[in-house]
Amino acid sequence: MDVKFFYKTDIRKQEHEVIITSFAKAVARVIELPRVVEVCLYPLAKNVYGGIDKLYANRIGLNIDLKLEELPLILTHELIHVSQKYLGQLRITHTGVYY
Helix, strand or coil, X not given: CEEEEEECCCCCXXXXXXXXXXXXXXXXXXXXXXXXXXXXXXXXXXXXXXXXXXCCCCXXXXXXXXXXXXXXXXXXXXXXXXXXXXXXXXXXXXXXXEC
């Protein structure tokens, strides 16, 4: 499995990338994920940790301000949603309704 990173700022978080990549590969050994997972790191409100992209089945967003120790829990939660979309267990309509 490959992890691709996207940023909406010029700030790159190498430590975050190492943890996310390692942990995502470990999670992929337990649940079925697409061959490539895209992770967008960008500033979000303080009470928003991450989310699944409504348009792309293999893309999640994570708050760039997450602490390193917070990453595994938030990443696992979002990867479960990626798996659900990938397997057809979760659908999101163009209006943002989740099934």
